Amino acid sequence: MIDFQTRLAAVCAARGRLCVGVDPHGATLAGWGLDDDLGGLERFSRGLVAALADQVAVFKPQSGFFEAYGPRGLDVLARVLGDIAAAGAVSILDVKRGDIGSTMAAYARAYLSDGAELAADAITVSPYLGFGSLTPAVELAAQTGRGVFVLARTSNPEGAQVQDALAGGISVAQSIVDQAATANTKLGAGVVHLVLGATHAELGVDLAGFDGWVLAPGIGAQGGRMSDLARLFGAAVERVLPSASREVAAAGPDQQALRQRTAELVVQGAGLS
Amino acid sequence: MIDFQTRLAAVCAARGRLCVGVDPHGATLAGWGLDDDLGGLERFSRGLVAALADQVAVFKPQSGFFEAYGPRGLDVLARVLGDIAAAGAVSILDVKRGDIGSTMAAYARAYLSDGAELAADAITVSPYLGFGSLTPAVELAAQTGRGVFVLARTSNPEGAQVQDALAGGISVAQSIVDQAATANTKLGAGVVHLVLGATHAELGVDLAGFDGWVLAPGIGAQGGRMSDLARLFGAAVERVLPSASREVAAAGPDQQALRQRTAELVVQGAGLS
Numbered sequence: 001m002i003d004f005q006t007r008l009a010a011v012c013a014a015r016g017r018l019c020v021g022v023d024p025h026g027a028t029l030a031g032w033g034l035d036d037d038l039g040g041l042e043r044f045s046r047g048l049v050a051a052l053a054d055q056v057a058v059f060k061p062q063s064g065f066f067e068a069y070g071p072r073g074l075d076v077l078a079r080v081l082g083d084i085a086a087a088g089a090v091s092i093l094d095v096k097r098g099d100i101g102s103t104m105a106a107y108a109r110a111y112l113s114d115g116a117e118l119a120a121d122a123i124t125v126s127p128y129l130g131f132g133s134l135t136p137a138v139e140l141a142a143q144t145g146r147g148v149f150v151l152a153r154t155s156n157p158e159g160a161q162v163q164d165a166l167a168g169g170i171s172v173a174q175s176i177v178d179q180a181a182t183a184n185t186k187l188g189a190g191v192v193h194l195v196l197g198a199t200h201a202e203l204g205v206d207l208a209g210f211d212g213w214v215l216a217p218g219i220g221a222q223g224g225r226m227s228d229l230a231r232l233f234g235a236a237v238e239r240v241l242p243s244a245s246r247e248v249a250a251a252g253p254d255q256q257a258l259r260q261r262t263a264e265l266v267v268q269g270a271g272l273s
Numbered sequence: 274m275i276d277f278q279t280r281l282a283a284v285c286a287a288r289g290r291l292c293v294g295v296d297p298h299g300a301t302l303a304g305w306g307l308d309d310d311l312g313g314l315e316r317f318s319r320g321l322v323a324a325l326a327d328q329v330a331v332f333k334p335q336s337g338f339f340e341a342y343g344p345r346g347l348d349v350l351a352r353v354l355g356d357i358a359a360a361g362a363v364s365i366l367d368v369k370r371g372d373i374g375s376t377m378a379a380y381a382r383a384y385l386s387d388g389a390e391l392a393a394d395a396i397t398v399s400p401y402l403g404f405g406s407l408t409p410a411v412e413l414a415a416q417t418g419r420g421v422f423v424l425a426r427t428s429n430p431e432g433a434q435v436q437d438a439l440a441g442g443i444s445v446a447q448s449i450v451d452q453a454a455t456a457n458t459k460l461g462a463g464v465v466h467l468v469l470g471a472t473h474a475e476l477g478v479d480l481a482g483f484d485g486w487v488l489a490p491g492i493g494a495q496g497g498r499m500s501d502l503a504r505l506f507g508a509a510v511e512r513v514l515p516s517a518s519r520e521v522a523a524a525g526p527d528q529q530a531l532r533q534r535t536a537e538l539v540v541q542g543a544g545l546s
Contacts, residue, residue, distance in 0.1 A: 025375045064372060064379035070390035071351065074344040096372055098399055100429045102298045103367075106337035117343035126371055128401040128424055130431030151401055156373045158403030166439035172438050172445070244408060250279050 004121055004147035005190035008090050008213060012241075014143050016266035019058035019092065019215065021245030022048055022080060030248065032253040038069055042076045046083055048248075051255045053087035058241055059118075060215070063095040063138040078117045087119075092149060092215065092241075093120035097137075101158055105136035112137060112146045122147035124195055124215070128162070131179040138183055142191045147213075152176040155197025155203050155218030164204065174205045181210040198224045198232065198242060199222030207236045214240045219265075220247025226268040242269050277394055277420035278463035281363050281486060284330040285514075289539040292331035292365065292488065294420045294518025295353060297323055297338045301519065305526040310343075311342055314319040315349045319356055321521075324528045325535050326360035331514055333488070334393075336368040347426035351390045358394075365422060365488060365514075366393035370410075371402055378409035385410060385419045390531040397468060397488070401435070404452040411456055415464045425449040427493030428470025437477065447478045471497030471505065471515060473504050480509045492538075493520025515542050 024035045024044045032047075034040035043102055045066075049059055061084075066077040073172040077093075097107040111123045121178050122141070125134050125148050134150065141148050153173040163173040170178070179191040190212045196203065198216040207214075214233065218224035219242045230237050244265055249260035297317045299309045303319075303396065307313035318339075322332060334345050334357075339350040350366075357364040370380040383389055384396045395414070398407050398421050414421050426446040436446040443451070453465040463485045469476065471489040480487075487506065491497035492515045503510050517538055524534035 023376070025379060027375075062376055062379075064370070064376040064383070067391075068379040068389075070383070071344045071347040074347060078344065091274040094376075095386075096370070096399075096401075097337070098371075098401070100367055100427070100431075102300075103296070103335055103337040106298065106335075106341040110337070110340040110343070116341075118340075126369075126399055126401045128371070128399045128432070128435055129427050129429055130434045132431035133429055154373070154402050156406055158373075158405035159401070161403045161405075161440060161448060162401055162435065162438075162445050165435075165440040167434060169436040172435050175434060232373075260341055 001145040003145045003189055004141070005213070007121070008058070008147070011088065011090055015055060015057040016270050017241050018056055018262065018266045018269045019051060019060050019241040019243040020048070020056045020059040020248050021094070021217070021243055023245040023249065028249050031250060038072050038076065041066070041069055045076060045080045046259070049080060049083045049087065051252070051258045053083070053089065055259060055262055055266070056089055058090045058092060059084045060092045060094050060243055062245070063093060064108040074118065074212070081118065081120055091120040091123070092122045092124065093118070094124045096124050096126040096151065098133065099127035100129055100133045101136070104133060105140070108137040110138040112140045112144055114144055122149055122193070124149045124151065126151050127176055130177055138191055142187050142189065145255060147173055147191055147193055149193045149195050149215045150176055150180055151195045153196050154226065155199040155222050163166055168247065171205070176203045177207060177210055180212060193213060198229060200232070203232045207233070209264070210238070215243055216240050219244040221245070226265070274418040276418045277414070277461055278486070280394070281331070281420070283388055284361065284363055288328065288330040290514050291326060291329055291535065291539045291542045292514040292516040293321070293329045293335050293521050294490070294516055295332055295334040296518040296522065304523060305479070311345055311349065314339070314342055314346060315352070318349060318353045320526060321448050321531070322353060322356045322360065322414065324525070324531045326356070326362065328532060328535055328539070331363045331365060332357045333365045333367050335518070336366060347391065348501055354391065354393055363395070364393040365395045365397065366391070367397045369397050369399045369424065371399035371406065373402055373406045376410070377406060378413070381410040381413040382530045383431070385413045385417055387417055395422055395466070397422045397424065399424050400449055404449055413465055415460050415462065420464055421467055422466045422468050422488045423449055423453055424468045426469050426473070428472040428495055428497065444478070450480060453485060457485055462534055467484050470504060473505070476505045480506070488516055489513050490516040492517040494518070
């Protein structure tokens with residue numbers, strides 16, 4: 001079994017570190033001349049992946065947009081995940097799940113177990129119930145060679161109320177970072193990774209001791225800039241996956257325009273380190 | 274349109290305030306002599322609801338256990354939600370979703386919009402990205418006569434690291450409570466409700482000013498006791514929905530035993546106020 005971090009590093013070395021979000025929301029579908037229905041959902045999502053299949057290291061489907069279409073929307077998501085795997089790219093399924101005990105284990109089974117219809121290479125998870133509540137997902141990811149990206153400091157301003165709150169003089173976001181670092185040390189492998197928004201003036205956390213990867217959403221439409229990443233992340237920028245969604249999709253549906261826009265972002269991302 | 278809070282109050286007045294969790298995990302299915310597959314999932318979940326259909330005010334299906342079976346598991350969940358509605362009971366779908374902007378709106382569309390296959394009367398939501406990030410769900414719930422239950426202080430010990438952290442001298446959990454109260458005042462209706470675990474020695478938050486309902490998980494298997502609720506919640510205990518899952522399901526699959534165990538818990542709950 002080749003573990004997640006090894007696969008991620010290899011595909012990023014070959015294709016650059018850009019993560020393309022697959023966010024089929026209504027306005028985006030309309031921009032592609034598609035209806036806001038299951039057919040439009042499938043044509044947009046699989047069309048985007050097909051256009052960029054050999055060009056992008058990481059695709060991040062946003063589960064909410066598929067869930068909005070009910071169980072049949074999740075059938076489409078399963079096919080999108082299959083397309084990403086067939087393209088030799090890595091999938092980070094953005095589900096932001098977070099629960100305790102047997103429920104967290106059930107989410108892990110849904111998205112991180114071999115043979116599950118909706119299995120991805122990694123998922124995002126949300127630690128409102130404490131980092132320790134995520135253990136069933138971390139353990140299953142370690143067993144199956146997958147990864148989890150834990151929300152630490154997100155790209156939206158409202159997050160500060162929770163993420164910058166202090167316990168024992170340490171912010172919630174920093175304690176997530178520290179526990180992620182500890183988990184990777186214990187596991188002896190990079191299973192736990194982080195989500196840190198690229199939209200802030202300051203990163204707000206110290207990444208010393210953390211050897212995993214960082215998903216950095218918010219590039220483009222949310223106001224984050226590639227040119228800020230080196231300053232924000234310092235030496236860790238080489239393990240940052242800048243993530244863009246609308247910024248890429250807006251160039252479609254024309255395949256050449258999508259590839260051109262993506263190539264520009266890949267080059268910008270490569271120039272960071 | 275009869276709003277969520279009015280429907281909830283009416284069914285609780287008739288049946289008591291017990292919330293029965295529908296948590297089809299493997300061990301529970303085995304206890305009912307069922308296989309850990311789609312057939313077992315459906316027989317357990319719909320069988321539990323059928324046995325208690327006229328007896329219980331609120332059912333809380335736990336989404337993770339359905340997601341674990343992939344898109345076909347969510348077809349079962351849709352049928353369970355239909356059964357709950359047909360029974361005249363209220364459904365609180367425990368999905369703990371939390372995201373920002375158009376993604377949060379997509380989750381709201383999935384679970385809180387009229388006509389959605391997985392629409393419930395209310396859902397649980399998770400505020401790691403800040404209470405404000407939940408606005409699209411709160412707004413859609415207000416429009417469609419549904420509700421949201423926001424995680425404030427959860428039943429598990431690991432939650433304290435995030436939920437008891439302080440910002441401006443106020444804990445994260447208290448700030449969620451305060452913002453829920455403010456949202457209900459602005460909306461002029463009880464759309465926003467809370468999740469507060471029943472397992473703590475102290476409630477840990479002040480509910481003054483909050484007029485919504487409280488879902489209190491953790492009764493039974495997690496160590497919470499009905500007899501503690503009056504002390505924990507004070508005057509607000511009349512708006513508390515004590516929630517039990519394994520505690521009920523373990524009496525099955527025999528229908529009479531399930532109804533007997535449930536009746537005992539309803540009586541215990543009714544004795545609180």
